[in-house]
Amino acid sequence: MISRFAFLAGSLAAGAMQLALAQGGNMVLPKTVEAGVAFSISSIGNGKATLYIVGPGQVLKRDVQLGETIFFPQGSLYNAGHYLAALAGQTSTENGSFDVLPANTPVNLSFTARPSRLEVSQHDGITGAVYVFDAYRNLIATPFPVSFELSTPSGTVQKHIVITRRGAAWTAMDSTSQQGVDRFVARAAGVSSTRVVGQVPGDPCGLKMSARQLGQKIQLATEPLRDCNGNAVQDGTIVTFTEVYNGAQSMVDVPLKHGIAEAQMPAHAGAVISVASGVVLGNQIRWER
Amino acid sequence: MSKGRLLAVFLMAVTVAVLVIGTVWPIPSAVGYSSGKNILRSSSTPEAAIQSLGDQIRAQEWHKAYSGLANKAQFTEADFVHNLTGYYPSLLTYATLDKFEVLPLHASATEADIRLKLYWATVVGTSVTTHDLHVVRNGDRWEAEWPIVKETIVPPQVIPVNYLRWDVIYRGTGDDWGAQDVEAPHVRIVDMHPVDRAEGLVIVGELLNEDVVPAYVSVSATLLAKNQSTIATEGSFDKISHLLLPKQVTPFLINFPNVALSDVGSVRMTPLSSLVSASADPVIEIDNEQLNPAPGASLTGQLTNQSGQVVNVAHVLGTFYDKSGQVLWVADQYIDSALLPQTPTPFEIHIPEDLARKVGSQRAVIATFSSGGSQ
Numbered sequence: 192m193i194s195r196f197a198f199l200a201g202s203l204a205a206g207a208m209q210l211a212l213a214q215g216g217n218m219v220l221p222k223t224v225e226a227g228v229a230f231s232i233s234s235i236g237n238g239k240a241t242l243y244i245v246g247p248g249q250v251l252k253r254d255v256q257l258g259e260t261i262f263f264p265q266g267s268l269y270n271a272g273h274y275l276a277a278l279a280g281q282t283s284t285e286n287g288s289f290d291v292l293p294a295n296t297p298v299n300l301s302f303t304a305r306p307s308r309l310e311v312s313q314h315d316g317i318t319g320a321v322y323v324f325d326a327y328r329n330l331i332a333t334p335f336p337v338s339f340e341l342s343t344p345s346g347t348v349q350k351h352i353v354i355t356r357r358g359a360a361w362t363a364m365d366s367t368s369q370q371g372v373d374r375f376v377a378r379a380a381g382v383s384s385t386r387v388v389g390q391v392p393g394d395p396c397g398l399k400m401s402a403r404q405l406g407q408k409i410q411l412a413t414e415p416l417r418d419c420n421g422n423a424v425q426d427g428t429i430v431t432f433t434e435v436y437n438g439a440q441s442m443v444d445v446p447l448k449h450g451i452a453e454a455q456m457p458a459h460a461g462a463v464i465s466v467a468s469g470v471v472l473g474n475q476i477r478w479e480r
Numbered sequence: 481m482s483k484g485r486l487l488a489v490f491l492m493a494v495t496v497a498v499l500v501i502g503t504v505w506p507i508p509s510a511v512g513y514s515s516g517k518n519i520l521r522s523s524s525t526p527e528a529a530i531q532s533l534g535d536q537i538r539a540q541e542w543h544k545a546y547s548g549l550a551n552k553a554q555f556t557e558a559d560f561v562h563n564l565t566g567y568y569p570s571l572l573t574y575a576t577l578d579k580f581e582v583l584p585l586h587a588s589a590t591e592a593d594i595r596l597k598l599y600w601a602t603v604v605g606t607s608v609t610t611h612d613l614h615v616v617r618n619g620d621r622w623e624a625e626w627p628i629v630k631e632t633i634v635p636p637q638v639i640p641v642n643y644l645r646w647d648v649i650y651r652g653t654g655d656d657w658g659a660q661d662v663e664a665p666h667v668r669i670v671d672m673h674p675v676d677r678a679e680g681l682v683i684v685g686e687l688l689n690e691d692v693v694p695a696y697v698s699v700s701a702t703l704l705a706k707n708q709s710t711i712a713t714e715g716s717f718d719k720i721s722h723l724l725l726p727k728q729v730t731p732f733l734i735n736f737p738n739v740a741l742s743d744v745g746s747v748r749m750t751p752l753s754s755l756v757s758a759s760a761d762p763v764i765e766i767d768n769e770q771l772n773p774a775p776g777a778s779l780t781g782q783l784t785n786q787s788g789q790v791v792n793v794a795h796v797l798g799t800f801y802d803k804s805g806q807v808l809w810v811a812d813q814y815i816d817s818a819l820l821p822q823t824p825t826p827f828e829i830h831i832p833e834d835l836a837r838k839v840g841s842q843r844a845v846i847a848t849f850s851s852g853g854s855q
Binding site for chain 1: 642643644646660661662663670688689690691692693694725726727728729760763764765766767768769770771781786842843844845846
């Protein structure tokens with residue numbers, strides 16, 4: 192009994208919020224309905240009829256008694272868009288239309304952050320785009336302020352507030368000079384979504400190796416590799432040692448381990464040994480022993 | 481009706497005739513695949529003995545081939561088979577002998593030297609192995625002495641390896657539309673050069689993985705005519721090292737048969753990359769890499785597997801630069817034996833002689849495959 196009363200009160204309140212009614216001859220339609228909210232359609236006349244409501248992804252059918260008001264509970268129509276209503280009586284059919292609009296309360300944010308990984312110190316290198324949706328995944332086209340916040344492990348925070356346009360807001364931010372995992376948070380009306388962005392070191396800077404005799408071989412080792420911002424280059428990065436001697440050449444691609452690349456190569460007097468990583472060249476050593 | 485009967489009788493007669501011809505005078509390759517049982521080659525001459533041996537190898541009649549050898553007391557039948565197909569799984573393990581050549585080198589009344597070239601059909605194309613055989617007369621028969629090369633067997637041991645390994649977790653199929661996914665690796669073409677050859681246009685170049693994660697890479701090129709219409713699109717296929725670790729560089733070569741450089745207005749290059757699980761192991765050292773001038777220009781050297789893992793198939797890609805450091809040519813060779821830990825294995829990459837004269841420097845990279853997964 193109480194629930195029936197609540198339903199009736201809700202329907203009447205929703206009906207009262209409608210500013211204008213679309214006239215459809217024997218039926219009175221609301222001009223707009225908020226997605227998911229209860230609403231009603233009035234009919235005029237006598238006899239039985241069938242009411243059809245057809246919209247994006249939804250079709251409703253009701254057997255009605257003309258002259259009565261037809262109530263639709265909460266959640267009946269939830270896809271935003273343009274709906275057609277047809278009242279098919281025994282002798283005639285009346286047509287009309289109305290719009291279902293997205294709710295004004297954001298419930299879901301679709302947050303697209305790109306890239307998931309980038310080098311340090313890139314101006315406008317990180318982009319974020321937010322699409323604001325209501326509880327029924329309708330894009331909310333009315334303007335909303337969205338806050339974008341990028342925080343680094345060192346505590347640096349970049350914050351931009353952008354007003355949505357046609358349901359979307361976007362921004363671009365700089366990657367900092369320190370490697371690590373950043374938290375990229377988008378907020379709108381108390382709803383938030385978080386992404387992570389990895390800031391990775393750049394190319395090695397000042398690649399330098401040393402050599403020493405180890406039995407019949409030369410032991411080569413780089414100094415700990417760092418990029419130009421002082422970040423340690425990631426383990427697994429390939430370092431190439433090349434030794435040229437008497438018209439022949441020896442070469443090995445070695446992955447960094449604990450920040451250092453090490454290799455053993457044949458010891459040839461007069462050999463010239465060089466080191467490189469990607470397109471970055473390091474120092475050369477002439478082996479005279 | 482009578483015409484139909486006549487045709488049926490005619491077709492039957494032709495079928496019977498073809499069957500008889502094929503049985504009595506089979507083609508040599510058919511003999512090989514049918515075990516050579518129908519027509520036995522005589523071993524009355526050195527060449528015939530080696531022909532017979534070649535037929536038996538092609539038919540994989542190992543016991544028969546081994547039994548006919550003059551020096552079989554020096555090794556077992558298993559050693560002989562491993563010498564041909566590898567002790568560890570390798571390119572030749574799953575290959576079949578397509579054809580062979582018998583080349584007499586020297587002969588006397590009691591002995592002869594004959595070169596046997598075996599053309600193996602492997603999954604990556606033809607692989608040629610050459611064996612110089614000494615053939616001796618034994619009564620009225622000639623028998624080959626097989627130059628056995630016993631493969632090194634790695635003694636049982638534990639080799640600790642602690643190289644990095646990367647694994648990838650992608651977004652799930654049920655994730656939200658806006659959910660974040662892992663970024664594809666950033667790769668860049670650092671050099672590209674068209675080479676006009678008699679057989680067509682060749683695009684050579686180098687690709688760098690400038691990211692901090694491993695990348696599975698390939699390159700495709702589209703040739704555009706001067707009016708911007710598309711002439712052809714081709715990919716690098718296997719003329720590239722598909723797995724690139726961070727900051728690693730691979731050469732690539734793309735063939736456009738029957739296209740002349742003069743017909744091309746521009747080239748559109750498309751590097752492709754995707755994240756892939758990978759290991760930094762194994763590390764392969766290239767030793768004693770030497771450029772041998774024409775005639776028979778080649779790049780030779782030795783590969784040494786510095787890791788503890790057996791590499792079943794190794795692919796050597798050589799990049800050749802001109803005097804100004806621009807990529808001139810890319811050539812490759814698949815190693816037909818497994819790379820055992822700490823065991824040097826030779827390689828030889830052939831270079832076109834006209835280009836070999838222009839080579840100023842070279843570089844080699846190794847792509848490896850170990851059973852159990854791509855490395």
